[in-house]
Every structure is written in structure tokens, then in C-alpha cells.
Amino acid sequence: MTQNRIAMTFDADRLARIDGALTALEADLDLLIALTLEERSDLVKMGNKSRAFCTSALAVAEQHAGLMPRDFDFDAFRHDHRALEALRPRTARLAHLMQRASDTELALGSDLMAASLEVYGVIKVAGKDKGVDEARRELAARFSRRSQASAAGGSGNNG
Numbered sequence: 585m586t587q588n589r590i591a592m593t594f595d596a597d598r599l600a601r602i603d604g605a606l607t608a609l610e611a612d613l614d615l616l617i618a619l620t621l622e623e624r625s626d627l628v629k630m631g632n633k634s635r636a637f638c639t640s641a642l643a644v645a646e647q648h649a650g651l652m653p654r655d656f657d658f659d660a661f662r663h664d665h666r667a668l669e670a671l672r673p674r675t676a677r678l679a680h681l682m683q684r685a686s687d688t689e690l691a692l693g694s695d696l697m698a699a700s701l702e703v704y705g706v707i708k709v710a711g712k713d714k715g716v717d718e719a720r721r722e723l724a725a726r727f728s729r730r731s732q733a734s735a736a737g738g739s740g741n742n743g
Contacts, residue, residue, distance in 0.1 A: 587698035589691040638665065 594602075619627075630638060642665055645652055652658075704723045707716050 586702060587695055589695050590688060592688075592692075 642661055645656070645658065645661065649658070700723075704720075707720045707723060711717075711720055
């Protein structure tokens with residue numbers, strides 16, 4: 585094999601621990617919500633620079649409570665602020681872990697594709713008259729669909 589970017593195995597005990605940890609995370613993070621694309625686009629966004637603004641706004645609102653409308657929900661403001669401060673570092677850790685998982689998945693897939701292309705190349709060249717015509721046709725099907733789509737004017741991505 586010409587490429588081996590990563591080599592790893594998962595034994596059954598490790599997979600069970602990972603699945604248990606994910607189940608526990610899902611249970612403990614049951615308060616998280618899912619937004620539609622439309623809901624995301626409609627929301628006022630808080631960027632990194634706005635974080636200090638929101639903290640200051642909370643302090644100002646508390647110092648000048650008499651100026652705020654009667655229906656202003658101080659408790660909700662405080663709770664949201666505390667919840668976001670608690671969630672942010674955990675979200676960053678999860679994002680970092682997710683990026684590593686995605687990178688690992690990409691590297692494993694790349695190793696598999698490189699090895700598969702090597703097998704296909706050997707079968708295509710050295711496998712003639714060796715009784716592997718059916719295997720070669722099966723492997724070639726991955727490329728023939730793309731060629732047919734291109735010839736038909738399609739832009740299919742058969743990845």
C-alpha cells in the first residue's frame with residue numbers, strides 16, 4: 585500500500601465505552617435545541633466581539649433596573665448569560681473533538697481510496713487473462729458512472 589496516513593483499530597470494549605459516553609452526553613445535553621435554516625437566518629447573531637457587549641448590557645440593566653420596561657425579564661437574561669458561559673467551553677471542546685474525528689475519518693477514507701485505486705490499477709494492468717475480468721468490471725463501474733454522467737452533460741458526484 586503506497587499510502588497509510590493512519591492505522592487504528594477499535595476493540596469492542598473501547599466502542600462500548602465510546603457509545604456509553606455518547607449516550608451519557610446526549611442525555612446530559614437534552615436541553616440543546618435544533619434550529620431550522622430559516623430560524624438560524626432570522627436570529628440576531630452574537631459574535632466574539634459582542635460577548636463583552638452582552639456582559640456589559642447585563643450589568644447596566646441591573647444597575648439601572650428602574651429604566652427598563654416592566655416586562656423586561658431579568659431572570660431570563662441572567663439565566664441565558666450563565667448558560668452560555670457554561671456551554672461555550674464545552675462546545676469548544678466538542679468542536680475540537682469533532683474536527684479531529686472528521687480529520688481521522690477523512691484520513692481513513694483516503695487510505696482506503698488509495699489502496700482501492702492501487703488494487704484497481706493492478707487488476708486492470710496485470711490481471712488481463714488471469715480470470716479477474718468480472719472483478720475488474722465491478723471495480724471499473726465506479727468510474728463508468730462518472731464518465732456516463734459527464735457524457736450526458738450531468739454533474740453527478742459519485743464520490
